[in-house]
Amino acid sequence: EVVLLESGGGLVRPGGSHRLSCAASGFTFTNYAMNWVRQAPGKGLEWVSGISASGGGTYYAHSVQGRFTISRDTSKNTIYLHLTGLSPEDTAMYFCAKGDQPTVTTFEFWGPGTQVTVSS
Amino acid sequence: DIQLTQSPSSLSASVGDTVTITCQASQDITNYLNWYQQKPGKAPKLLIYDAYNLQTGVPIRFSGSASGPLFTFTISGLQPEDIATYYCQQYEKLPLTFGPGTKVEIK
Numbered sequence: 001e002v003v004l005l006e007s008g009g010g011l012v013r014p015g016g017s018h019r020l021s022c023a024a025s026g027f028t029f030t031n032y033a034m035n036w037v038r039q040a041p042g043k044g045l046e047w048v049s050g051i052s053a054s055g056g057g058t059y060y061a062h063s064v065q066g067r068f069t070i071s072r073d074t075s076k077n078t079i080y081l082h083l084t085g086l087s088p089e090d091t092a093m094y095f096c097a098k099g100d101q102p103t104v105t106t107f108e109f110w111g112p113g114t115q116v117t118v119s120s
Numbered sequence: 121d122i123q124l125t126q127s128p129s130s131l132s133a134s135v136g137d138t139v140t141i142t143c144q145a146s147q148d149i150t151n152y153l154n155w156y157q158q159k160p161g162k163a164p165k166l167l168i169y170d171a172y173n174l175q176t177g178v179p180i181r182f183s184g185s186a187s188g189p190l191f192t193f194t195i196s197g198l199q200p201e202d203i204a205t206y207y208c209q210q211y212e213k214l215p216l217t218f219g220p221g222t223k224v225e226i227k
Contacts, residue, residue, distance in 0.1 A: 037164075044219075045207055045221075046218070047209075047215060047217065047218070050216070061215045062121070062215065095163055104214070104216065107164070107209070108169075109166075110163035110164055110165070111163060112162075
């Protein structure tokens with residue numbers, strides 16, 4: 001059974017930095033791309049970032065390019081999202097999502113999410 | 121970026137009705153389109169991938185089709201547990217994008 005569990009959410013001050021984690025299990029981690037998708041309160045879904053199965057390709061939405069960094073640790077079956085330069089517009093539920101192939105395309109399974117609130 | 125337009129933004133239907141949602145892309149996306157269901161307070165769930173294909177374990181009342189740039193998602197026989205918001209998503213080009221969602225309610 002595929003299980004994704006995000007952690008690291010919380011209250012962050014504007015301009016601050018934070019790191020989210022997503023621990024994965026139930027599948028061969030090195031075979032699949034992984035992603036972060038967020039949802040602001042009462043709004044729709046927004047893809048934030050993806051990383052290829054090999055880790056060699058990292059991709060970002062325009063809204064976070066240059067501020068967020070995605071990475072993966074194959075020894076821990078975990079992906080991370082390092083957030084910097086946070087603004088209230090980054091307040092959202094952040095979901096980790098497993099791809100269905102080595103490249104960034106589809107969100108096959110999702111974690112329950114972790115809430116990030118940016119406020120002073 | 122590829123924009124996805126969903127219609128309607130919300131609908132209300134009776135149990136047993138057939139419900140149809142459309143998604144139109146701003147440019148050609150071949151059939152690189154998926155459909156997700158999100159129930160209130162929950163993470164989204166993949167229902168249909170590559171426009172037509174039913175994800176494993178998803179009830180057969182859910183289906184997808186395509187005609188040129190217009191994609192259609194259908195629930196054949198709406199059930200109370202289908203109350204949710206439905207999103208389309210394209211992966212023809214990065215950045216990956218979602219439609220704005222269609223909220224489905226029971227009449």
